[in-house]
Amino acid sequence: xxxxxxxxxxxxxxxxxxxxxxxxxxxxxxxxxxxxxxxxxxxxxxxxxxxxxxxxxxxxxxxxx
Numbered sequence: 185x186x187x188x189x190x191x192x193x194x195x196x197x198x199x200x201x202x203x204x205x206x207x208x209x210x211x212x213x214x215x216x217x218x219x220x221x222x223x224x225x226x227x228x229x230x231x232x233x234x235x236x237x238x239x240x241x242x243x244x245x246x247x248x249x
Contacts, residue, residue: 187224187227188224190220190224191217191220191221191224194213194216194217194220195217197213198210198213198214198217201213
């Protein structure tokens with residue numbers, strides 16, 4: 185089962201925090217996205233092969249929501 189859905193959820197939450205003027209929460213969620221990407225990448229090497237850089241992947245997913 186793929187675990188990358190959690191990154192999308194965190195990105196959506198970060199987008200909500202940003203839009204609702206919750207900058208501290210948005211910053212914390214950014215850190216959480218980076219951690220989630222690192223852990224998912226370790227357990228699912230396909231993400232690493234896709235060439236996604238941790239911060240870039242989190243930003244693109246966060247902006248999509």
